[in-house]
Amino acid sequence: MKLSPLARERFTIFMMLFPTFLILVGFYLYPTLYNLELSFTDITLLKLRQGGDPVGLANYTEFLTSSSFFDIAINTVFWLTAISVVCRIILGLGFALLLNSNFLKRMHMTTLARLILLVPWATPPVVAVIAWRWLFDPTHGPINSWLLATGLISDPVAFTANLTTVWPSIVTIIVWNTTPLIGVSLLAALQTVPSDLLEASEIDGANRWQSFRFITLPYLMPTISVLTLMSVIWTFNNFVYVWLTTGAGPGTYTNVLATEVYLKAFVDLRLGYSAAIGVTMAIVMAAFGALYFRFFGLSDMQDKVG
Amino acid sequence: MDTQRPKGLAGLIENGALLTGFAIFAIFLLAPAFYVFKGSFENLSVSLVSSDGGWTLSNYVNIFSSGYYVYVINSLIVCITATFLACTISLFAAYGLSRFRFRGRGLVFGSIMGGQFFPWIILVNPIFILFARGGMINSQIGLILCYTAFITPFTIYLLVGYLTTIPKSLDEAAIVDGASRLTVVTKIILPIMWPGMVAAATFGFLQSWSEYLLALALITDDSMKTIPLGLYQYFGDVNVDWGAVMAGSVVATVPTLLLFLPLQKKLVSGLTSGATK
Numbered sequence: 001m002k003l004s005p006l007a008r009e010r011f012t013i014f015m016m017l018f019p020t021f022l023i024l025v026g027f028y029l030y031p032t033l034y035n036l037e038l039s040f041t042d043i044t045l046l047k048l049r050q051g052g053d054p055v056g057l058a059n060y061t062e063f064l065t066s067s068s069f070f071d072i073a074i075n076t077v078f079w080l081t082a083i084s085v086v087c088r089i090i091l092g093l094g095f096a097l098l099l100n101s102n103f104l105k106r107m108h109m110t111t112l113a114r115l116i117l118l119v120p121w122a123t124p125p126v127v128a129v130i131a132w133r134w135l136f137d138p139t140h141g142p143i144n145s146w147l148l149a150t151g152l153i154s155d156p157v158a159f160t161a162n163l164t165t166v167w168p169s170i171v172t173i174i175v176w177n178t179t180p181l182i183g184v185s186l187l188a189a190l191q192t193v194p195s196d197l198l199e200a201s202e203i204d205g206a207n208r209w210q211s212f213r214f215i216t217l218p219y220l221m222p223t224i225s226v227l228t229l230m231s232v233i234w235t236f237n238n239f240v241y242v243w244l245t246t247g248a249g250p251g252t253y254t255n256v257l258a259t260e261v262y263l264k265a266f267v268d269l270r271l272g273y274s275a276a277i278g279v280t281m282a283i284v285m286a287a288f289g290a291l292y293f294r295f296f297g298l299s300d301m302q303d304k305v306g
Numbered sequence: 307m308d309t310q311r312p313k314g315l316a317g318l319i320e321n322g323a324l325l326t327g328f329a330i331f332a333i334f335l336l337a338p339a340f341y342v343f344k345g346s347f348e349n350l351s352v353s354l355v356s357s358d359g360g361w362t363l364s365n366y367v368n369i370f371s372s373g374y375y376v377y378v379i380n381s382l383i384v385c386i387t388a389t390f391l392a393c394t395i396s397l398f399a400a401y402g403l404s405r406f407r408f409r410g411r412g413l414v415f416g417s418i419m420g421g422q423f424f425p426w427i428i429l430v431n432p433i434f435i436l437f438a439r440g441g442m443i444n445s446q447i448g449l450i451l452c453y454t455a456f457i458t459p460f461t462i463y464l465l466v467g468y469l470t471t472i473p474k475s476l477d478e479a480a481i482v483d484g485a486s487r488l489t490v491v492t493k494i495i496l497p498i499m500w501p502g503m504v505a506a507a508t509f510g511f512l513q514s515w516s517e518y519l520l521a522l523a524l525i526t527d528d529s530m531k532t533i534p535l536g537l538y539q540y541f542g543d544v545n546v547d548w549g550a551v552m553a554g555s556v557v558a559t560v561p562t563l564l565l566f567l568p569l570q571k572k573l574v575s576g577l578t579s580g581a582t583k
Contacts, residue, residue: 009406012487016402017414019395020462024417027455028424031432038431048438095331103321104328116332119339122566124516126534127555131338133546134345140548142341176338230423237425240518244538258427265431266523278428285425 032282038275045269052272059276068252068260076236076256079167084174085231089224091175092182097212099183100190114184121180128177129244136160136169161250170254174241182227189223190216229292233285257281339559346552365553374554376529377536381515384446384532388453389510392461393503395454400465401491405474415466421459430523437524444527452520457510464509468502469495508569512562533558 003011039059043052063069098104099113120128135143136159144156159169193216201211239258242248248255248263255263257277265274347361403415433452434443442448476498477490485493496503518534525531531539537554540547 010408013402013406013408016398016487020399020414020418020458023395023455023458024414024421027429027433027452028417028421031429031436034432034436035428038435043435048435094327098324098327098331101324103324109328113328113332116335118563118566120335122512122562123339123559124534124562126516126518126537127342127559128338130537130551130555131342134548134552135338135341137546137548140350142337176334180335233423233425237427239427244518261427261430262519262523265434271431271435275428275431278425278431281425282428285423289420289423 035275035278038272039279040276041272042270043272043275045266045271048271055272059273060280062273063277063280068255071252072255072257072260075167075254076258079171079254080174080238080242080256081232081236083167084171084178084235085228087171087175088179088182088231089228092179092227093186093220093224095179095183096186096190099187110187117180117183120176121184123177125177125240126244129173129241132169132173132176133160133245160246163250163253166246166250166254170241170245173245174235174238177241178231178235182231185223185227186220189220193219229288233288233292236285236288237281342552342555345548346556348549350549350552365549366557369550369553369557372550374536374550374557377531377533378557380446380530381532384449384453385511385514388450388457388514389507391450391454392457392510393507396458396461396465396506397496397503398491399458399462400469401495403462404466404469405477418459418462422463424459426456426519430519433520434523442524444525444530446530449521449524449532452524453514453517456517456520457513460513461506461510464506465499465502468499468505472498505569508565512565512569515558515562 038052040054040056041052042055042058095113095117099110104110104113123131135141138144138156138158138161143159144153147153148156157165159165197215198211201215206214237258239262242254242256243259243262246254248259257280261274261277261281264270264277268274346365347363349360349362349364403411437443437445437448472495477494480490480494481487516534517532521532521535525535528539533554537551537558540551540554
């Protein structure tokens with residue numbers, strides 16, 4: 001049987017996209033729906049094969065009314081996400097502005113800076129955590145040795161075990177590992193600010209702050225918005241930084257949603273309950289996603305598809 | 307902005323402040339990596355409080371004689387295979403998405419955009435259960451499939467962006483000459499978009515190379531572990547074998563540093579395109 005050209009083209013499209021379709025359905029859509037189904041059961045790791053019994057919304061009500069829910073929510077939203085995202089945007093912006101200054105540009109610092117930024121950026125998160133755990137280490141760590149030597153402290157500080165320093169320590173690790181992306185992106189965005197506008201504003205008597213506030217910043221805003229939302233989504237769901245730095249401890253002091261999902265599934269073996277936490281996270285993230293598309297419409301996507 | 311350059315003492319102070327700021331940033335960004343690199347060549351046994359000052363290769367010798375190379379080999383097998391699969395799948399998908407108009411195209415592209423931000427933490431439970439039932443725990447094939455799925459959305463996105471810069475007339479001419487679509491993709495498109503493929507492959511490799519969560523959930527057998535899991539073997543309940551950890555960290559990071567250098571610019575334009583246009 002000979003296929004018509006149209007049918008042949010349809011077949012070609014189908015074959016080209018079929019593997020992608022399998023991936024999207026098999027590894028994204030189906031597991032997501034299956035996770036939703038699991039969240040309404042009491043399945044545990046021990047009765048994996050026979051499956052769990054339906055329990056309705058019990059997992060959700062248990063999680064949302066549990067005594068730890070409030071702490072986990074605050075840890076995730078405030079410490080893990082808000083503080084670390086704000087810090088990395090401000091530091092990234094600061095570094096980009098610094099590198100964009102005439103003096104440092106004249107000293108040809110940009111190439112050097114790109115190489116410097118590369119180091120934390122290319123460091124895998126698992127290694128970033130190791131590096132900082134070493135710096136923070138109370139017995140061998142360079143930070144404690146230095147603080148002791150200068151007399152600023154008289155006893156070593158266990159930065160990742162001490163309740164007042166543990167969150168700032170985790171945030172430091174995340175900021176160190178993620179600021180380069182922000183810095184490099186904003187440095188690129190700074191090149192799009194028209195210099196004749198800045199010169200005109202200066203002739204008109206604007207001071208530096210006014211030039212920055214009313215000319216540079218508006219040009220940077222689209223990039224900052226994209227970076228912020230990307231960072232929020234990515235950090236909110238992040239598991240490795242908290243887990244590898246503190247294991248959600250001391251106790252459960254730094255527990256976040258992502259580590260709670262893992263702890264409930266693989267330590268308490270309650271897969272159904274853990275699935276409900278995952279669904280809760282997905283709902284919160286869907287809200288963020290909606291925000292993203294509301295900010296930027298679908299223009300970016302349409303640009304790409306052409 | 308050159309006219310804004312301050313003169314005299316004020317200018318000196320300002321330039322000094324700029325240099326100081328740059329130095330502080332540089333120290334913050336470089337010090338952790340520097341200390342790990344330095345530590346990896348020092349003799350820091352578990353019981354030793356401080357190093358003896360000399361430098362040594364013993365940490366590297368120790369980790370490789372105690373089986374660290376198994377993690378390196380596992381990581382290479384899993385990451386290279388997954389990257390190859392993802393790039394092949396993405397090449398065809400990106401071609402199909404950029405060259406044809408068909409029903410459901412917007413949905414496929416939207417799913418790919420969403421897939422880039424998809425939280426894998428919530429897929430860990432269902433995938434673990436499905437894999438456990440299918441006997442895919444401690445299987446490299448299982449991990450390869452997960453990593454392929456994990457990196458595909460971004461590689462498709464990168465390649466679609468690249469393909470839109472290649473004129474359609476090029477492949478249409480070949481079609482008129484009687485070439486099949488498969489020939490067009492492999493003989494005409496692939497050679498042109500080779501830089502894009504290299505970028506996509508580098509990105510895919512880096513993503514899977516540092517992946518921790520899925521490996522943690524799906525691999526429990528020591529002989530199957532990848533580098534990120536292997537590194538944390540040296541963290542005991544009480545003591546940390548810092549010498550081994552730091553040597554292992556350097557081994558884990560050198561390939562990513564080398565691969566990152568040429569990729570840096572592409573990633574920025576890929577991630578924030580549309581915003582900076």
